[in-house]
Amino acid sequence: MTNAQFKRRVFSGIKPSGGLTMGNYLGAIKRFVEMQNADTESIYCVVDMHAITVWQDPADLRHATRELVAAYIASGIDPETSILFNQSQVSAHAELGWIFNCVARVGWMNRMTQFKDKAGKNTEQVSLGLYAYPSLMAADILIYHATHVPVGEDQKQHVELTRDIAAKFNHDYKVDFFPQPEPIIEGPATRIMNLRDGTKKMSKSGASDMERINMTDDAALIAKKFKKAKSDQEPLPETVAGLKDRPEAKNLVEIYAALSDTSPEAVIKEFAGAQWGRFKPELADLAVSKLEPISQEMSRLMQDPAEIDRILAKGADKANAIAQPILDKAYDIVGFIRR
Numbered sequence: 001m002t003n004a005q006f007k008r009r010v011f012s013g014i015k016p017s018g019g020l021t022m023g024n025y026l027g028a029i030k031r032f033v034e035m036q037n038a039d040t041e042s043i044y045c046v047v048d049m050h051a052i053t054v055w056q057d058p059a060d061l062r063h064a065t066r067e068l069v070a071a072y073i074a075s076g077i078d079p080e081t082s083i084l085f086n087q088s089q090v091s092a093h094a095e096l097g098w099i100f101n102c103v104a105r106v107g108w109m110n111r112m113t114q115f116k117d118k119a120g121k122n123t124e125q126v127s128l129g130l131y132a133y134p135s136l137m138a139a140d141i142l143i144y145h146a147t148h149v150p151v152g153e154d155q156k157q158h159v160e161l162t163r164d165i166a167a168k169f170n171h172d173y174k175v176d177f178f179p180q181p182e183p184i185i186e187g188p189a190t191r192i193m194n195l196r197d198g199t200k201k202m203s204k205s206g207a208s209d210m211e212r213i214n215m216t217d218d219a220a221l222i223a224k225k226f227k228k229a230k231s232d233q234e235p236l237p238e239t240v241a242g243l244k245d246r247p248e249a250k251n252l253v254e255i256y257a258a259l260s261d262t263s264p265e266a267v268i269k270e271f272a273g274a275q276w277g278r279f280k281p282e283l284a285d286l287a288v289s290k291l292e293p294i295s296q297e298m299s300r301l302m303q304d305p306a307e308i309d310r311i312l313a314k315g316a317d318k319a320n321a322i323a324q325p326i327l328d329k330a331y332d333i334v335g336f337i338r339r
């Protein structure tokens with residue numbers, strides 16, 4: 001099947017599972033802003049139901065939800081142009097998620113590498129929600145018949161699973177109802193790595209604060225984290241090919257490229273042969289110049305939590321107006337009697 005009969009619609013979400021990192025900003029939010037366009041419906045969600053797949057203190061969850069909305073808006077998401085809301089206010093996500101739990105196969109879930117990474121050796125003790133989370137993510141996307149999903153590299157497998165779930169639903173019920181959404185994974189920042197180990201992803205929930213740049217870090221802390229970031233003994237290479245087998249060096253160059261809206265090639269051209277003592281302070285200054293205005297605007301927005309809640313409620317109404325008819329139709333297809 002093709003997506004020809006579906007209107008172009010962008011959907012993506014972020015979990016309010018802690019303070020946002022530079023990885024979430026460069027790999028996701030910055031891209032969402034670039035894709036926001038008056039001619040395309042874009043739907044950006046705070047996926048609070050995904051956040052509780054691991055324990056969240058309720059007060060912290062409320063704070064992280066509002067802070068994420070503040071980050072979206074401070075970065076350039078306009079709640080009048082895009083639909084901005086939190087997932088739990090649109091119950092169709094969970095309802096379609098249940099249907100998809102009955103479409104997806106356990107064998108498919110067993111292949112999800114993010115579950116293996118997050119559960120580690122602890123697979124018997126983690127929540128059932130953590131295991132089933134990709135089928136709820138499929139519902140988040142397909143409840144809007146979204147056709148394009150901007151995400152970081154780590155979410156590629158989940159968007160592929162979404163396509164498999166859509167195809168199996170359409171096949172089992174002999175319909176052409178759900179589209180095949182396309183993951184959009186572009187730019188130099190699709191996978192920002194941990195500052196202390198260039199083979200691991202930068203995450204909100206990583207063990208040490210020194211391994212990530214948080215959106216709320218001040219200039220001194222950003223400078224300290226880059227100064228202490230793991231690098232290697234070699235100066236920056238003469239070509240991008242010279243970054244091979246140098247994961248930490250590659251990561252720092254990619255961060256610079258993403259922050260400056262250039263490419264790793266352009267960064268290497270500028271810094272070929274430079275020592276880390278020169279590159280790292282320049283990287284820190286660049287990061288501060290890009291992140292500080294956003295974090296200042298976030299703090300301003302956070303002073304009025306009632307206004308943030310109003311934005312979420314308004315966005316949820318708009319999201320629900322799209323989602324509910326799609327859920328009703330899915331219920332009819334499945335054979336549920338509705339009043």
Ligand code: AQP
Nearest residue numbers: 014015017023027028151152190191192202203204205
């Ligand atoms: N390091 C990263 N580089 C590029 N993109 C990233 N994303 C996350 N980390 C990086 C992208 O951010 C979006 C939102 O992710 P999420 O919060 O829903 O889930 P996640 O991928 O599990 O993010 P974290 O920061 O690692 O959260 P925790 O630690 O709570 O699990 C996605 O588009 C993701 O690709």
